[in-house]
Amino acid sequence: MKAAPTRPDPAAEDGGSQAVKAQLRLREMILAGELPGGSRIAELTVVEMLGVSRTPIRAALMRLEQEGLLEALPGGGFGVRTFSERDVADAIELRGTVEGLAARLAAERGAPAQALAEARECLDGIDAVLARRALDDEAFGQYVKLNARFHQLLAELSGSSVLAREIERVVRLPFASPSGFVVVQANSGRARDMLIVAQDQHRQVLEAIERREGARAEALMREHSRIAQRNLREAVQGHHHERMPAVRLIRQS
Known part of the structure; x- marks a missing residue:
């Protein structure tokens, strides 16, 4: 008997979409100078700023770290990098x-x-x-x-x-x-x-x-x-x- 095909989880898809939107908005803010180099970015602050839950915000911050715009700070949170x-x-x-x-x-x-x-x-x-x-x-x-x-x-x-x-x-x-x-x-x-x-x-x-x-x-x-x-x-x-x-x-x- 074949197993029923797995259906996409709408909640997961929505979370992924929110993470992308948050990533784009944060990148825009950094490159527009709204988040200056060296400034610290905490998850809760971004949650309040963008009105998105913590999980997609955390994913967005990690992606921006991979891009090189952010760096993880020893005490938690992320900082806007300078180059x-x-x-x-x-x-x-x-x-x-x-x-x-x-x-x-x-x-x-x-x-x-x-x-x-x-x-x-x-x-x-x-x-x-x-x-x-x-x-x-x-x-x-x-x-x-x-x-x-x-x-x-x-x-x-x-x-x-x-x-x-x-x-x-x-x-x-x-x-x-x-x-x-x-x-x-x-x-x-x-x-x-x-x-x-x-x-x-x-x-x-x-x-x-x-x-x-x-x-x-x-x-x-x-x-x-x-x-x-x-x-x-x-x-x-x-x-x-x-x-x-x-x-x-x-x-x-």
């Missing part, structure tokens, strides 16, 4: 290295035609955004969304679920996402020019993948991460706290 400039630079370098490997494998293994077409369509969308003479906040938002999508597609082009997972993990490191510092360029006279350079690199990487030029694709992708390194230095040295409060979490080193 040296070198920490962030290393995270960006790691992303460039892993994405470079993904680009090389995509070229050497041969990416599916449908995936390549989707990547080209994504880049066409970025071209449309950059065709505007001036980039307002809405345009920057569209660029960030499309840029993230292209980098996600790059992971898929590699045909490696292992690499896709690693790229997903590394872009969650504090400030390591492909558009982590794009916002500091908003309202800058050089903003559009820098994004055009980044877009040209996107096109070259995709072209190298299509031509099965693995070494070139890898080198281009690693070079592409240098733009984020430059934006990091400008963000820290230029004190862009109004547009990007999270910069306060970075210590100059």
